[in-house]
Amino acid sequence: xxxxxxxxxxxxxxxxxxxxxxxxxxxxxxxxxxxxxxxxxxxxxxxxxxxxxxxxxxxxxxxxxxxxxxxxxxxxxxxxxxxxxxxxxxxxxxxxxxxxxxxxxxxxxxxxxxxxxxxxxx
Amino acid sequence: xxxxxxxxxxxxxxxxxxxxxxxxxxxxxxxxxxxxxxxxxxxxxxxxxxxxxxxxxxxxxxxxxxxxxxxxxxxxxxxxxxxxxxxxxxxxxxxxxxxxxxxxxxxxxxxxxxxxxxxxxxxxxxxxxxxxxxxxxxxxxxxxxxxxxxxxxxxxxxxxxxxxxxxxxxxxxxxxxxxxxxxxxxxxxxxxxxxxxxxxxxxxxxxxxxxxxxxxxxxxxxxxxxxxxxxxxx
Amino acid sequence: xxxxxxxxxxxxxxxxxxxxxxxxxxxxxxxxxxxxxxxxxxxxxxxxxxxxxxxxxxxxxxxxxxxxxxxxxxxxxxxxxxxxxxxxxxxxxxxxxxxxxxxxxxxxxxxxxxxxxxxxxxxxxxxxxxxxxxxxxxxxxxxxxxxxxxxxxxxxxxxxxxxxxxxxxxxxxxxxxxxxxxxxxxxxxxxxxxxxxxxxxxxxxxxxxxxxxxxxxxxxxxxxxxxxxxxxxxxxxxxxxxxxxxxxxxxxxxxxxxxxxxxxxxxxxxxxxxx
Numbered sequence: 001x002x003x004x005x006x007x008x009x010x011x012x013x014x015x016x017x018x019x020x021x022x023x024x025x026x027x028x029x030x031x032x033x034x035x036x037x038x039x040x041x042x043x044x045x046x047x048x049x050x051x052x053x054x055x056x057x058x059x060x061x062x063x064x065x066x067x068x069x070x071x072x073x074x075x076x077x078x079x080x081x082x083x084x085x086x087x088x089x090x091x092x093x094x095x096x097x098x099x100x101x102x103x104x105x106x107x108x109x110x111x112x113x114x115x116x117x118x119x120x121x122x
Numbered sequence: 123x124x125x126x127x128x129x130x131x132x133x134x135x136x137x138x139x140x141x142x143x144x145x146x147x148x149x150x151x152x153x154x155x156x157x158x159x160x161x162x163x164x165x166x167x168x169x170x171x172x173x174x175x176x177x178x179x180x181x182x183x184x185x186x187x188x189x190x191x192x193x194x195x196x197x198x199x200x201x202x203x204x205x206x207x208x209x210x211x212x213x214x215x216x217x218x219x220x221x222x223x224x225x226x227x228x229x230x231x232x233x234x235x236x237x238x239x240x241x242x243x244x245x246x247x248x249x250x251x252x253x254x255x256x257x258x259x260x261x262x263x264x265x266x267x268x269x270x271x272x273x274x275x276x277x278x279x280x281x282x283x284x285x286x287x288x289x290x291x292x293x294x295x296x297x298x299x300x301x302x303x304x305x306x307x308x309x310x311x312x313x314x315x316x317x318x319x320x321x322x323x324x325x326x327x328x329x330x331x332x333x334x335x336x337x338x339x340x341x342x343x344x345x346x347x348x349x350x351x352x353x354x355x356x
Numbered sequence: 357x358x359x360x361x362x363x364x365x366x367x368x369x370x371x372x373x374x375x376x377x378x379x380x381x382x383x384x385x386x387x388x389x390x391x392x393x394x395x396x397x398x399x400x401x402x403x404x405x406x407x408x409x410x411x412x413x414x415x416x417x418x419x420x421x422x423x424x425x426x427x428x429x430x431x432x433x434x435x436x437x438x439x440x441x442x443x444x445x446x447x448x449x450x451x452x453x454x455x456x457x458x459x460x461x462x463x464x465x466x467x468x469x470x471x472x473x474x475x476x477x478x479x480x481x482x483x484x485x486x487x488x489x490x491x492x493x494x495x496x497x498x499x500x501x502x503x504x505x506x507x508x509x510x511x512x513x514x515x516x517x518x519x520x521x522x523x524x525x526x527x528x529x530x531x532x533x534x535x536x537x538x539x540x541x542x543x544x545x546x547x548x549x550x551x552x553x554x555x556x557x558x559x560x561x562x563x564x565x566x567x568x569x570x571x572x573x574x575x576x577x578x579x580x581x582x583x584x585x586x587x588x589x590x591x592x593x594x595x596x597x598x599x600x601x602x603x604x605x606x607x608x609x610x611x612x613x614x615x616x617x618x619x620x621x622x623x624x625x626x627x628x629x630x631x
Contacts, residue, residue, distance in 0.1 A: 008607060009608065010607075012605070037530075040527045044520065044523030044549065046386050046527060046530060046549050046567075047530050047531075048551045049548075126427055127426050130427075133457070136456050136457065139453065140454065143449070143453055144444070147444065200440055201440065202407075203402070203435060203437045204435075207405050207407070207434075207435055208454070212425070353408045354402070
């Protein structure tokens with residue numbers, strides 16, 4: 001039986017929250033984002049947890065820290081995020097989806113057909 | 123103000139303000155009764171001097187109530203945690219307790235007695251206000267021993283309030299019974315000739331009076347030491 | 357900041373409520389003090405405040421013995437008890453009477469907390485419902501800005517929106533130099549706030565670990581029953597607690613963790629030890 005985490009750890013959810021805000025344009029590149037304490041107080045999460053998320057974001061070059069001033073969105077952050085999420089999708093969600101398709105007996109043709117339908121709807 | 127942990131009279135004063143504000147209804151009731159009860163008796167007897175003597179009795183009863191009210195917040199289960207963690211030292215708190223149950227109390231009950239007597243004089247069949255007030259004055263001030271006695275009762279009750287666990291009334295009753303038994307026991311011993319004969323002299327009299335006067339201070343001091351070591355278990 | 361060494365305590369001789377408690381609660385964290393009802397969490401908090409002395413062992417708060425109840429120490433500590441009465445004055449008045457004893461108090465902050473929590477600063481405290489009174493005192497206590505904040509069942513009596521506001525305010529209160537201890541059995545109310553978990557049971561400290569350690573070593577939820585150290589039936593099926601071998605942090609489930617520790621503390625402890 002595969003072990004999986006039913007929900008993501010909180011620090012991960014904060015990480016995703018920051019990424020979402022950057023992708024949506026709410027936080028634009030080179031602009032300052034809320035401090036660790038402000039975000040913690042905003043969502044009701046321990047500041048150490050938020051700090052951990054920020055450290056990971058920094059490590060993934062999505063944000064950077066200017067000492068004494070705060071955290072800023074890195075240049076090219078949107079690109080980084082999309083890249084990371086693409087990789088996550090291709091290595092995680094996609095194989096799971098393909099496995100499920102195989103289980104349900106959905107063929108590539110059926111998939112392509114539905115894909116085209118959805119593209120036309122947009 | 124001195125250093126943080128040193129004695130601060132400012133803190134004592136602020137403690138007084140906080141205590142009186144938060145317990146104003148209890149004190150108004152107490153001092154109100156100290157006017158009303160003697161006045162009632164005086165009206166029934168149509169004599170202002172009854173007001174004076176009832177004031178004396180009520181004053182003694184009050185010496186049981188004031189220590190209780192002063193220390194209630196330190197003992198009651200729903201207030202004790204917050205009261206005992208208030209940033210005041212045991213010395214500062216006991217200073218307030220001592221002042222409230224001795225000097226403040228004496229001033230207040232003298233005032234209440236005066237009011238009761240003055241009011242009673244209005245209904246007195248004799249209508250001799252000044253005589254009654256001077257009678258009252260003499261009762262109190264001519265006999266400083268009475269004031270000291272009230273203070274001894276007050277300070278003893280402070281000790282009881284500091285020591286007792288939950289049932290304060292039971293503690294008071296036990297203490298009272300203990301004192302009565304002790305007096306009875308001493309009398310029996312005296313009758314049986316078991317007591318040492320002491321030659322009563324002027325000097326002994328002075329010593330006795332001195333001990334009598336410093337007893338309240340001594341009892342407050344004991345309460346302070348007990349308060350310092352006190353655990354808020356019950 | 358709060359160092360508890362081999363502490364035992366009993367209200368009466370021979371019957372200990374707390375046994376051999378050994379834990380360091382340092383600043384910069386929000387510690388969760390968990391345990392069944394009656395296990396002695398409130399008692400432990402009272403000892404930390406200096407209201408009682410340990411029967412055995414010791415406790416020091418910032419290097420000082422709390423039982424001495426020095427003014428300097430009391431000013432730096434604030435406890436919000438589980439049940440309490442407040443005098444018949446308004447919160448405004450109460451603050452004006454009590455704040456002078458706490459130099460670090462900020463009236464501005466209290467006003468802010470009151471507006472967030474929905475507390476009327478001029479209403480008589482005496483007449484408020486339990487929940488409102490709690491919120492009023494929480495607003496005052498947090499405005500004191502004490503470095504050590506002890507909360508005993510803070511969410512008891514709070515309605516759901518208030519619990520959420522409380523979480524946000526407490527998250528904002530947390531700081532490098534502050535030690536916050538939340539004692540509760542309502543684990544779900546505070547799980548996003550805690551970063552260090554201390555679980556007490558009859559034998560003493562059953563668990564003392566940071567949430568990141570726990571999430572790294574332990575998995576919760578749909579785990580292989582053969583490898584689980586604890587399982588229970590839930591609405592969605594069997595849920596369990598097992599070693600985390602996925603290499604990824606798990607999502608902490610405090611309720612499951614607590615139940616697992618209650619059932620078999622050694623098994624859970626071993627998951628944290630192996631490496």
